Amino acid sequence: MEQAASHGASVGQRGKLPFSRFLNFFGPVLGLLFVIGVFCANNEVRPYFLTGANFKIILTQTVIVAICALGMTMIIVSGGIDLSIGSTVALTSVVGATFILKGFPPVVVVMLTILTGGLLGLINGGIIAGFRMMPFIVTLGMMGIARGSAKWIGRNQTVNYPDSPLNKIMALEAPQQLLPLPMGVWIAIGLAVLMSVVMRRTVFGRYIFAIGSNELAARLSGVRVRMYKAAIYGVAGLFFGLAGLMQLSRLTQGDPSVAIGLELDVIAAVVIGGASLSGGSGSILGSMIGALIMAVLRNGSNQSGWPTYMQEIIIGIVIILAVGLDRLRQGRAKT
Numbered sequence: 001m002e003q004a005a006s007h008g009a010s011v012g013q014r015g016k017l018p019f020s021r022f023l024n025f026f027g028p029v030l031g032l033l034f035v036i037g038v039f040c041a042n043n044e045v046r047p048y049f050l051t052g053a054n055f056k057i058i059l060t061q062t063v064i065v066a067i068c069a070l071g072m073t074m075i076i077v078s079g080g081i082d083l084s085i086g087s088t089v090a091l092t093s094v095v096g097a098t099f100i101l102k103g104f105p106p107v108v109v110v111m112l113t114i115l116t117g118g119l120l121g122l123i124n125g126g127i128i129a130g131f132r133m134m135p136f137i138v139t140l141g142m143m144g145i146a147r148g149s150a151k152w153i154g155r156n157q158t159v160n161y162p163d164s165p166l167n168k169i170m171a172l173e174a175p176q177q178l179l180p181l182p183m184g185v186w187i188a189i190g191l192a193v194l195m196s197v198v199m200r201r202t203v204f205g206r207y208i209f210a211i212g213s214n215e216l217a218a219r220l221s222g223v224r225v226r227m228y229k230a231a232i233y234g235v236a237g238l239f240f241g242l243a244g245l246m247q248l249s250r251l252t253q254g255d256p257s258v259a260i261g262l263e264l265d266v267i268a269a270v271v272i273g274g275a276s277l278s279g280g281s282g283s284i285l286g287s288m289i290g291a292l293i294m295a296v297l298r299n300g301s302n303q304s305g306w307p308t309y310m311q312e313i314i315i316g317i318v319i320i321l322a323v324g325l326d327r328l329r330q331g332r333a334k335t
Helices: 002-040 052-077 085-101 106-130 135-153 165-170 183-201 203-213 215-220 225-251 262-272 284-303 308-334
Strands: none
Touching (some): 002 284, 052 085, 052 203, 052 262, 052 284, 085 106, 085 135, 085 225, 085 262, 106 135, 106 225, 165 225, 183 225, 183 284, 203 215, 203 225, 262 284, 262 308, 284 308
16 A cells, blocks of 8 residues: 555656646746737737837847846845845946946946946845845845945936947847847847856856755755855846946936836746746746746836836736746645
8 A cells, every 4th residue: 555655646746747847948938928918919009019120129128137137047046035136237327327427448337337236246145145144134235225326426316428339239220120139139148048058057057056955955065155155146246237237228328216126027037937936946048038028018018008007016916926836836846
């Protein structure tokens, strides 16, 4: 009887495994198709929604969330969280605009802007790892520090600068057709491919999954958890700094008030893409599809003429559903 019960349990687990894999891999894709289908069902919206020009806008709008999601995927997979993304993007965009205004060469502006984001991430990671503080509290504090610093540097107003080559990164050329896509879209795609390799094929990526799955076991296995935690937040900060540069290029000015609530879109994108808020699981491809879902939702809402508050309600519902789906996946994994 015991052997039969054991065999039945094993068969049951094997039966659930394909469904779990199907949900993790195809769930985000099905979600994207569902969202597109919802807006296409509206006869008034469909002619404007299903055009190359509109999809160019969607892809361009996805860039900032997608690049931030690359960094957030690492953080969430490692079992952490970062609530300071929006403030970091705002601060780095103001820093970049200030450097342009002072006459720095574009290459130097790019480096300093990205490194500013990396420095903020390294500070977050250093405090979290060094003092063993909760990521939620540390990054919540950094949210206020970075936003206040952005307003201080920009003197509580936008930082406008003369025309710069950096504006071309997110410029929409030939807006009536899909191609050519802005350079920022190709940068996001290239970084996504690179990070997919890093997360799955390198020691650093494997350590990220190990720390998120079981931090104590990783430490006992010889992984220098504190050092890697600081490195994870530091590398993620570089992505947030790059997103700030994209924000700067898109607005052609540094604005300390932008990207409020961006962290919610990014967290939702990563969780929709299959990452677990408990750590230990997630994928770059899933996060990119999740970011695309968020952009399609906002674009479709605008095309449908829905008010801003309705969009915020929908995004909130999506976040709750994403977390609920995460709990469902964890429950199936345990059983």
